[in-house]
Amino acid sequence: xxxxxxxxxxxxxxxxxxxxxxxxxxxxxxxxxxxxxxxxxxxxxxxxxxxxxxxxxxxxxxxxxxxxxxxxxxxxxxxxxxxxxxxxxxxxxxxxxxxxxxxxxxxxxxxxxxxxxxxxxxxxxxxxxxxxxxxxxxxxxxxxxxxxxxxxxxxxxxxxxxxxxxxxxxxxxxxxxxxxxxxxxxxxxxxxxxxxxxxxxxxxxxxxxxxxxxxxxxxxxxxxxxxxxxxxxxxxxxxxxxxxxxxxxxxxxxxxxxxxxxxxxxxxxxxxxxxxxxxxxxxxxxxxxxxxxxxxxxxxxxxxxxxxxxxxxxxxxxxxxxxxxxxxxxxxxxxxxxxxxxxxxxxxxxxxxxxxxxxxxxxxxxxxxxxxxxxxxxxxxxxxxxxxxxxxxxxxxxxxxxxxxxxxxxxxxxxxxxxxxxxxxxxxxxxxxxxxxxxxxxxxxxxxxxxxxxxxxxxxxxxxxxxxxxxxxxxxxxxxxxxxxxxx
Amino acid sequence: xxxxxxxxxxxxxxxxxxxxxxxxxxxxxxxxxxxxxxxxxxxxxxxxxxxxxxxxxxxxxxxxxxxxxxxxxxxxxxxxxxxxxxxxxxxxxxxxxxxxxxxxxxxxxxxxxxxxxxxxxxxxxxxxxxxxxxxxxxxxxxxxxxxxxxxxxxxxxxxxxxxxxxxxxxxxxxxxxxxxxxxxxxxxxxxxxxxxxxxxxxxxxxxxxxxxxxxxxxxxxxxxxxxxxxxxxxxxxxxxxxxxxxxxxxxxxxxxxxxxxxxxxxxxxxxxxxxxxxxxxxxxxxxxxxxxxxxxxxxxxxxxxxxxxxxxxxxxxxxxxxxxxxxxxxxxxxxxxxxxxxxxxxxxxxxxxxxxxxxxxxxxxxxxxxxxxxxxxxxxxxxxxxxxxxxxxxxxxxxxxxxxxxxxx
Numbered sequence: 001x002x003x004x005x006x007x008x009x010x011x012x013x014x015x016x017x018x019x020x021x022x023x024x025x026x027x028x029x030x031x032x033x034x035x036x037x038x039x040x041x042x043x044x045x046x047x048x049x050x051x052x053x054x055x056x057x058x059x060x061x062x063x064x065x066x067x068x069x070x071x072x073x074x075x076x077x078x079x080x081x082x083x084x085x086x087x088x089x090x091x092x093x094x095x096x097x098x099x100x101x102x103x104x105x106x107x108x109x110x111x112x113x114x115x116x117x118x119x120x121x122x123x124x125x126x127x128x129x130x131x132x133x134x135x136x137x138x139x140x141x142x143x144x145x146x147x148x149x150x151x152x153x154x155x156x157x158x159x160x161x162x163x164x165x166x167x168x169x170x171x172x173x174x175x176x177x178x179x180x181x182x183x184x185x186x187x188x189x190x191x192x193x194x195x196x197x198x199x200x201x202x203x204x205x206x207x208x209x210x211x212x213x214x215x216x217x218x219x220x221x222x223x224x225x226x227x228x229x230x231x232x233x234x235x236x237x238x239x240x241x242x243x244x245x246x247x248x249x250x251x252x253x254x255x256x257x258x259x260x261x262x263x264x265x266x267x268x269x270x271x272x273x274x275x276x277x278x279x280x281x282x283x284x285x286x287x288x289x290x291x292x293x294x295x296x297x298x299x300x301x302x303x304x305x306x307x308x309x310x311x312x313x314x315x316x317x318x319x320x321x322x323x324x325x326x327x328x329x330x331x332x333x334x335x336x337x338x339x340x341x342x343x344x345x346x347x348x349x350x351x352x353x354x355x356x357x358x359x360x361x362x363x364x365x366x367x368x369x370x371x372x373x374x375x376x377x378x379x380x381x382x383x384x385x386x387x388x389x390x391x392x393x394x395x396x397x398x399x400x401x402x403x404x405x406x407x408x409x410x411x412x413x414x415x416x417x418x419x420x421x422x423x424x425x426x427x428x429x430x431x432x433x434x435x436x437x438x439x440x441x442x443x444x445x446x447x448x449x450x451x452x453x454x455x456x457x458x459x460x461x462x463x464x465x466x467x468x469x470x471x472x473x474x475x476x477x478x479x480x481x482x483x484x485x486x487x488x
Numbered sequence: 489x490x491x492x493x494x495x496x497x498x499x500x501x502x503x504x505x506x507x508x509x510x511x512x513x514x515x516x517x518x519x520x521x522x523x524x525x526x527x528x529x530x531x532x533x534x535x536x537x538x539x540x541x542x543x544x545x546x547x548x549x550x551x552x553x554x555x556x557x558x559x560x561x562x563x564x565x566x567x568x569x570x571x572x573x574x575x576x577x578x579x580x581x582x583x584x585x586x587x588x589x590x591x592x593x594x595x596x597x598x599x600x601x602x603x604x605x606x607x608x609x610x611x612x613x614x615x616x617x618x619x620x621x622x623x624x625x626x627x628x629x630x631x632x633x634x635x636x637x638x639x640x641x642x643x644x645x646x647x648x649x650x651x652x653x654x655x656x657x658x659x660x661x662x663x664x665x666x667x668x669x670x671x672x673x674x675x676x677x678x679x680x681x682x683x684x685x686x687x688x689x690x691x692x693x694x695x696x697x698x699x700x701x702x703x704x705x706x707x708x709x710x711x712x713x714x715x716x717x718x719x720x721x722x723x724x725x726x727x728x729x730x731x732x733x734x735x736x737x738x739x740x741x742x743x744x745x746x747x748x749x750x751x752x753x754x755x756x757x758x759x760x761x762x763x764x765x766x767x768x769x770x771x772x773x774x775x776x777x778x779x780x781x782x783x784x785x786x787x788x789x790x791x792x793x794x795x796x797x798x799x800x801x802x803x804x805x806x807x808x809x810x811x812x813x814x815x816x817x818x819x820x821x822x823x824x825x826x827x828x829x830x831x832x833x834x835x836x837x838x839x840x841x842x843x844x845x846x847x848x849x850x851x852x853x854x855x856x857x858x859x860x861x862x863x864x865x866x867x868x869x870x871x872x873x874x875x876x877x878x879x880x881x882x883x884x885x886x887x888x889x890x891x892x893x894x895x896x897x
Contacts, residue, residue: 013491018804025543027700033835071709072710082511105786105788107703107787107788108786108788108817124833126520130707130709138688139555143595147764151652152652152656153564154650154652158650159649162623162627163650163652165656165659166623166627175874177629180871181870181871181873181874182869182871185846186786186846186848187784187786187817187845187847187848188638188784188816188818189613189663189782189784189818189848189850190784190848190850190869191850191865191866191894192865192868192869192871192872192875192893192895193660193663193664193667193873193874193875193878193893193894194626194659194660194662194663194664195660195874195875195878197659197660197662198659198660199728200653200656201655201656202655202656218706218709219709220709220711221709221710241568244568244570245567245568247591247680247681247682247683247733248680249679249680254560285736286709286711286736286739286740286743287739288733288735288736288738288739289733289735289736289737289739290736291735292735293736294734296733299503306681345646345648345650346568346648346650346808347565347566347568347571347647347648348568348648348649349569351570366578374650377648377649377650378569378648378649379649379650392684396593402618412646412647412648413647413648413651414646414647414648414650414651414652414653416651416652416653417650417652418650418652419650419652420652421652421653421654423893425653429653429654432646432654433622433643433653433654434642434643436640436641436897437642437643438654439640439642440634440636440640440642440644440657440669441644441654441655441657442883443878443881444655444657444881445655446877446881447877447878447880447881448874448877449876459654459655
């Protein structure tokens with residue numbers, strides 16, 4: 001099944017390229033690579049390789065391909081859609097050792113880094129000079145730039161500043177056959193097809209990024225933050241709509257519902273009140289502009305019935321408010337033994353009715369849902385709470401998650417705003433796109449990787465083998481388990 | 489039934505006259521046009537407002553032109569969600585008027601707004617000075633409807649401002665010049681119209697002074713939405729646009745002028761006619777002349793860009809105009825070629841020099857004699873093999889705008 005080289009032979013050859021300690025096919029270290037941030041649906045890879053340079057990545061890819069094995073690229077493994085989930089018989093190529101910041105040019109506003117560099121470390125590297133890297137996923141202190149490129153990661157501030165794709169200027173990529181190619185670069189508008197745009201967000205299916213040139217921004221002069229509470233998400237949603245309608249472009253505008261507030265409080269000890277909804281908004285830019293815009297937004301929040309408005313006294317208090325928001329996912333663990341993180345998008349004007357619909361769906365399934373979301377761009381993160389010890393509850397949670405995603409599509413939205421499709425949502429792609437849409441996307445993949453060797457089994461829906469079911473507690477088809485069939 | 493007529497010289501793309509012109513009036517008819525082209529094996533090119541037909545090489549073959557002017561409907565505008573979907577043939581002006589009724593705009597100020605269509609702007613990656621703040625089509629496009637060479641209609645992206653589901657077809661089509669698919673409709677993110685706009689002018693600067701002033705406003709954390717340096721008698725007239733609410737705009741204008749004074753530069757806030765006149769001079773550099781050239785270089789090389797490279801091209805033109813966007817590292821020269829021999833040599837020299845800085849020179853429009861002597865894009869990049877593979881997957885018979893693109897694609 002695995003081509004010319006036996007696994008032992010392949011391990012030996014890989015070790016000769018990357019060093020024996022950076023290549024393993026057994027032992028406890030392998031466990032880490034069975035899944036990413038989406039922890040159900042584990043699959044053990046045959047081999048994990050940690051190359052240290054572009055040349056090593058290229059050689060590793062060539063060896064894996066010569067052995068007829070699929071390749072699963074991996075960054076920090078923090079992804080929430082199973083984008084780095086191994087497939088049977090695969091070689092995981094993790095870029096976590098490639099952590100050098102290679103070159104910085106502040107005047108032209110870019111930095112060139114290796115893919116294993118942590119998102120927040122890019123900003124740390126240039127913050128002394130007053131610059132920063134804008135995309136800020138909640139996992140930014142542990143997620144890697146290579147993973148961000150693969151998933152086109154967002155964050156709370158992409159309402160104003162855009163996603164990873166808006167901040168990547170160039171990339172060096174190792175293709176499926178070991179060829180190395182540079183796409184884009186620090187100078188704008190290189191002639192030719194915008195292959196870089198196709199690469200960002202392709203979930204590791206077009207190649208392995210080994211260097212990335214990122215756009216750096218000058219830090220805004222001022223940031224004004226306010227925290228407002230409302231009786232319910234109806235008023236909170238109304239405040240968001242009116243702020244946007246007033247021509248204000250907040251840097252971020254986040255909302256939490258009652259359950260999420262309760263969880264954040266339990267986890268952080270913040271003295272937030274028990275209310276139906278809380279809004280956290282950042283405005284940034286030159287001081288005079290920000291003062292004006294922030295005052296307008298606060299006025300609107302009052303007009304629609306805010307119960308309480310808090311303005312942080314200093315940066316420390318502001319950071320604390322954001323900590324409450326950013327820790328909300330993990331915080332839900334305080335109020336529920338298990339939970340699923342969903343990631344769907346709706347037109348932002350429909351926030352209030354959508355939340356009511358989610359509440360109804362949750363009731364139908366006999367479960368609770370906490371909602372944390374990027375309200376400005378309609379990106380919902382429903383957290384479906386369940387207790388895996390109760391028989392059938394995990395499956396119900398999975399079904400509820402699916403119902404929520406389909407509702408997002410029905411309302412003209414998307415099945416993912418920032419976590420990616422990965423392995424988890426491939427089945428829902430057919431709800432959002434027709435066969436011709438998907439076939440057109442497959443053509444892009446085929447241009448880069450005709451053999452579909454890079455990160456198989458992600459993004460595109462596959463026909464399920466009978467006897468198999470997706471999601472938590474899902475059972476692999478026996479033929480897959482035994483290695484007779486590979487479901488790429 | 490798709491409207492059809494014989495092609496005339498007015499339909500020519502760089503002197504190549506199509507046999508027939510097809511004018512679909514709906515996306516469904518556009519799909520019919522391509523299905524028929526596939527069945528009859530016609531080489532076909534797409535024309536919106538025809539404002540960027542000079543971009544790219546002469547088509548290697550051209551049987552049919554599909555004109556998208558009949559696809560001019562506003563499909564959907566959701567002001568509260570700040571998204572708009574328009575058919576490909578809608579002009580930027582028409583779209584702008586529709587959006588302005590809700591105090592919104594598409595922040596894409598490409599040249600020839602009354603003729604340029606949204607589909608054409610996407611295909612040509614056309615942009616204007618506001619790119620400095622709002623980005624290019626690639627940053628504003630959310631979704632596309634397309635028709636493939638085989639007549640299959642498909643779509644990519646979505647209709648919400650945040651979406652990462654599936655491969656990014658919308659951005660892949662930006663700048664693809666009709667070589668991969670026909671764009672039939674586009675969904676954009678839109679922005680609120682600013683309450684106030686102002687322009688601050690610093691006339692008669694040297695390139696180094698522009699660069700120093702840009703460093704100063706960046707250091708001061710000011711955020712002009714556009715910066716355009718119009719070439720005038722060897723010097724640069726720098727116009728900075730500030731937009732937003734009254735209080736913020738007034739403050740930024742005052743601080744920009746103060747920064748200028750500190751550097752010994754006399755600036756002024758332009759009003760009414762003066763402001764319009766400055767931006768008309770800018771527009772002329774983008775829109776006029778049988779020769780138009782685009783240069784791209786690192787912003788830190790502004791002195792070379794303006795004083796050497798732009799000047800070398802302008803020196804061969806009469807009349808001439810030029811503008812540089814100092815924060816983007818992009819510049820345009822335009823005008824009428826003097827003796828064509830000198831111009832071609834100058835273009836080749838500048839291309840070689842700017843390539844050494846990691847940049848490029850592209851012909852946006854050129855008379856046939858210049859085109860015969862200078863490749864529109866220059867040598868293809870190292871990634872050309874993937875571009876060819878992409879072309880093979882989307883258009884295996886090479887019937888969509890054959891020969892028009894980089895590397896003869």
